[in-house]
Amino acid sequence: MSSKQEHPIQAMGFWLFGFLSVALAVLKLTVAGYWSWWRVMLPFLAFLGHSAVYLLPMLLLAEAGRR
Numbered sequence: 001m002s003s004k005q006e007h008p009i010q011a012m013g014f015w016l017f018g019f020l021s022v023a024l025a026v027l028k029l030t031v032a033g034y035w036s037w038w039r040v041m042l043p044f045l046a047f048l049g050h051s052a053v054y055l056l057p058m059l060l061l062a063e064a065g066r067r
Helices: 012-030 042-066
Strands: none
Touching: 012 042
16 A cells, blocks of 8 residues: 555535635625525535535445444
């Protein structure tokens, strides 16, 4: 095994969803006060949901491989 990491973590999606969430929160606080907070945080919740759907099977398979 080499010391170089073969698959580096790609955080572009995290930054994209984070920027979008902050931009929508600024819009809610300044212009669109009638938006609900669930709508403002929807990109972040979508990111969390995607991460859970992606990581949960991997964790379950890793746990099954240990048994």
